[in-house]
Amino acid sequence: MPDLGLEVLFKGQNMVRLLGGLGVALKISLIAVGVSIPLGILLGILMAGKNRVVKAILRVYLEIIRIMPQLVLLFIFFFGTTRIFGWDLSGELAAIIVFILWGTAEMSDLVRGALISIPKHQYESGEALGLSGRQIYFFIVVPQAVRQLIPLSINLVTRMIKTTSLILMIGVVEVLKVAQQIIEANRMVSPNAAFGVYLAVLVLYFIACWPISMLAGYLEKKWR
Amino acid sequence: MAEHLLTVRGLTKRFGSNTVLKDISFQVERGEVIVVIGPSGCGKSTLLRCINALEPIEGGEVLLENDVVNPGGKNLIELRQKIGMVFQSYDLFPHLTVLKNITLAPMKAQKRKKAEVEAEAMALLERVGLKDKAQSYPRELSGGQKQRVAIVRALCVHPELLLFDEVTAALDPEMVREVLDVMLNLAATGKTMIIVTHEMRFARAIADRVLFLDGGDIVEEAPPERFFTAPETERAKRFLETFEFKSVKARPATP
Numbered sequence: 001m002p003d004l005g006l007e008v009l010f011k012g013q014n015m016v017r018l019l020g021g022l023g024v025a026l027k028i029s030l031i032a033v034g035v036s037i038p039l040g041i042l043l044g045i046l047m048a049g050k051n052r053v054v055k056a057i058l059r060v061y062l063e064i065i066r067i068m069p070q071l072v073l074l075f076i077f078f079f080g081t082t083r084i085f086g087w088d089l090s091g092e093l094a095a096i097i098v099f100i101l102w103g104t105a106e107m108s109d110l111v112r113g114a115l116i117s118i119p120k121h122q123y124e125s126g127e128a129l130g131l132s133g134r135q136i137y138f139f140i141v142v143p144q145a146v147r148q149l150i151p152l153s154i155n156l157v158t159r160m161i162k163t164t165s166l167i168l169m170i171g172v173v174e175v176l177k178v179a180q181q182i183i184e185a186n187r188m189v190s191p192n193a194a195f196g197v198y199l200a201v202l203v204l205y206f207i208a209c210w211p212i213s214m215l216a217g218y219l220e221k222k223w224r
Numbered sequence: 225m226a227e228h229l230l231t232v233r234g235l236t237k238r239f240g241s242n243t244v245l246k247d248i249s250f251q252v253e254r255g256e257v258i259v260v261i262g263p264s265g266c267g268k269s270t271l272l273r274c275i276n277a278l279e280p281i282e283g284g285e286v287l288l289e290n291d292v293v294n295p296g297g298k299n300l301i302e303l304r305q306k307i308g309m310v311f312q313s314y315d316l317f318p319h320l321t322v323l324k325n326i327t328l329a330p331m332k333a334q335k336r337k338k339a340e341v342e343a344e345a346m347a348l349l350e351r352v353g354l355k356d357k358a359q360s361y362p363r364e365l366s367g368g369q370k371q372r373v374a375i376v377r378a379l380c381v382h383p384e385l386l387l388f389d390e391v392t393a394a395l396d397p398e399m400v401r402e403v404l405d406v407m408l409n410l411a412a413t414g415k416t417m418i419i420v421t422h423e424m425r426f427a428r429a430i431a432d433r434v435l436f437l438d439g440g441d442i443v444e445e446a447p448p449e450r451f452f453t454a455p456e457t458e459r460a461k462r463f464l465e466t467f468e469f470k471s472v473k474a475r476p477a478t479p
Contacts, residue, residue: 018257033267061414121311121313121315122317124278124311124315124316125309125311125315125316125374126317127276128278128304128307128308128309128311128331128378129304129305129308129328129329129377129378130278130302130305130333130334130381131301131328132301132327132330132333135332135333139328139332140317140328143319144317144319146317147319157421210431223319
């Protein structure tokens with residue numbers, strides 16, 4: 001059996017430190033999720049609406065956020081704002097801002113897609129029954145859109161959790177950064193620690209994301 | 225003096241530069257069953273959609289008794305409750321059970337009591353043979369069953385006029401009958417209906433009057449017996465011939 005460097009995990013506080021790093025990653029992503037889902041719903045409704053100016057502005061926002069790699073956004077908010085505006089954002093705050101901007105954009109596109117996917121005939125049969133526009137929206141369109149949306153938005157949550165692995169680049173000590181520190185500290189005594197520690201990181205991300213994916217799959221099946 | 229429930233006067237509908245309905249006028253009496261037939265693309269479905277204000281119109285007017293039915297018009301919601309419509313593609317609400325599909329509009333749009341509406345819905349479902357499907361979802365039903373639910377859903381709003389837009393066109397042949405039987409039943413109880421259909425024998429059985437539409441015009445208007453046996457216009461004759469097949473069995477006798 002080759003030396004996988006697993007023993008490093010059980011040295012001192014290493015496991016606790018890794019879990020703490022995961023906690024930081026989860027905290028940032030969950031705060032961002034909590035803000036970007038309601039905001040995304042609001043923008044998505046506007047994007048599916050009729051106001052062309054609002055739609056054009058939101059489209060530009062969505063495209064910019066989509067085209068830019070998240071890492072570039074992180075650098076802009078962490079380093080860029082310090083140079084230009086003299087803001088001294090902490091790494092965590094910059095990360096939360098970027099994740100909110102990104103999550104809101106993605107969520108709004110999911111909401112827009114779900115809303116426009118409701119066939120015209122659903123509106124028409126509601127109209128033909130004498131329901132008002134508002135009643136059609138709340139009793140026919142929204143319930144169907146939500147059913148489509150929940151699995152997709154849950155997948156967005158797991159994507160956001162995984163993408164927090166980038167924030168070590170702006171100095172936030174999250175799970176991957178802790179892993180690097182542990183590996184560095186044990187370079188001499190356990191040269192194979194890289195394997196064991198990164199394996200542990202993989203398992204931790206899996207434990208965080210798998211139940212969420214399962215939930216999405218379950219809801220998708222239930223409502224199909 | 226007959227009482228006109230619906231008056232269509234000079235109705236004109238264009239899609240861009242294409243005039244789909246040209247100056248259409250007719251009246252429907254209470255209790256009358258009108259069947260609209262004609263080749264595809266002649267504007268039959270558009271006519272029904274205009275009567276229900278699902279399409280804006282470019283000219284003329286649609287009156288239900290004395291009220292103008294017009295997209296964006298006042299009382300449109302109340303007027304639409306008096307005009308039921310059943311679509312070719314059923315268009316049930318997929319996220320609601322059969323019973324909730326039926327009771328949604330009576331409860332929300334008409335603010336009627338849940339118990340009363342549900343009792344009526346169940347009675348209507350029983351009449352169309354679907355009482356045991358009340359708690360099913362639309363995806364669990366066959367096409368014919370869905371269409372019968374759609375008819376019940378329209379009926380439960382207590383419309384004075386019912387519009388049927390090719391309601392059997394998307395059905396398998398063996399399911400057509402169960403839907404047509406429901407409609408015959410409604411006609412027998414004196415419902416006022418305008419039916420767009422391609423089922424000629426059904427049209428003949430149910431209609432009080434046939435409107436033959438071609439190229440956006442009412443080309444012929446006649447009682448069904450006369451229309452189907454002795455159509456007056458050449459176009460109606462040609463149209464009816466497309467439903468006939470000449471036998472090829474009479475081969476020349478072999479010596």
